[in-house]
Amino acid sequence: MIPMAPGPSSGRAQRRRLVAFAPDHAAAWLALAAGLGGAAASVPALERAARLDPGSAETHHALGLALRRADRLEEALDSQRWAIRAKPDFLPAHMSLGNGLLDGGAHEEARARLQRALALGPATPECWYNLGNANQGHDPEGALRAYQRAARLGLGLARTRVADVLDALGRQGEAEDLLLDSLSRPGTDVASAIEHLSGLLIRRARCSPISWICRWRAAPTAASA
Secondary structure, eight states: OOOOOOOHHHHHHHHHHHHHHOTTOHHHHHHHHHHHOSHHHHHHHHHHHHHHOTTOHHHHHHHHHHHHHTTOHHHHHHHHHHHHHHOTTOHHHHHHHHHHHHHTTOHHHHHHHHHHHHHHOTTOHHHHHHHHHHHTTTOHHHHHHHHHHHHHTTOTHHHHHHHHHHHHTTOHHHHHHHHHHHTTSTTOOHHHHHHHHHHHHHHHTOSOHHHHHHHHHHSOOTTTO
């Protein structure tokens, strides 16, 4: 007989046995947290790992992410700050702290933190994307430049954000053309692009649905572009 592969519950049981065998090892608690799935369920294990290894930026960063997903924002921010104290140039913690500050409405501090993340990873498209989010309500032109840079670096999601800002700036024609072009590009959220494009066309009544379908069919495919 071929033995049945262990399922998720078996994996969790093994991790719990590991914690019982090595309760003073942070790695055991990190393994347990990785197998628990949901943010709220993983927080206690990550908290234990952070107490056992207070100098690990990666552990405090992981704890901060879990706390944020569990809607414990202030604790999440504290964890990311702890990660940065442990490793001042740890880009993921700067990015996560900036995003958390943005969630909490601290826009100026969020922008400063995201600028620091960008200085650490200027070729990281997510850094440009997050900076665009921080600038969108304050500096739309700056947000546009940041989203455009993220799109050029290969982040398909940024293209719909570029279109959003172009639309807000009254440049609906450019937004429509960008979204139409995005449909044939890899990495694009096609459903989101179609939703945005349909909204533009309906609102502006620039063309009929039939003519839009003809333009879509005429657009180059990813293989031929």
